[in-house]
Amino acid sequence: MSEDAQSRTFKFERYYVESIEFRHNERFHYQKPLDLDVEFGVELGVAPDKSQGFVLITTEIFSDAEENNYPFTLDLSIRGIFSTDGELSAEEFRRFLEINGTAVLFPFPRSTL
Numbered sequence: 001m002s003e004d005a006q007s008r009t010f011k012f013e014r015y016y017v018e019s020i021e022f023r024h025n026e027r028f029h030y031q032k033p034l035d036l037d038v039e040f041g042v043e044l045g046v047a048p049d050k051s052q053g054f055v056l057i058t059t060e061i062f063s064d065a066e067e068n069n070y071p072f073t074l075d076l077s078i079r080g081i082f083s084t085d086g087e088l089s090a091e092e093f094r095r096f097l098e099i100n101g102t103a104v105l106f107p108f109p110r111s112t113l
Helices: 090-105 107-112
Strands: 010-024 038-046 052-061 072-084
Touching: 010 090, 010 107, 038 090, 052 090, 052 107, 072 090, 072 107
Parallel strands: none
Antiparallel strands: 010 072, 038 052, 052 072
């Protein structure tokens, strides 16, 4: 790694639960064991001054509970805030967010649920 690359910083500032919603399906009828139906989404953003960015991880468990005879639907959104010293280009920062930021933030949905 070059000396220039080593002098750049990428810092995890904080995270917070942006939203969490649990909807119980009162019409659920147990018929057989269910396979867990989980969907994940990732959204990234970089501030215009390139000093801060975010990673938003969305998790949906058992979407469309009533239509699919699932016991519930759960939606969770967790946002992580990251910073840099400004030495990264917007493209480099976005790449750090995509790989490192997602890896850093990914355990939080699991621990929240």
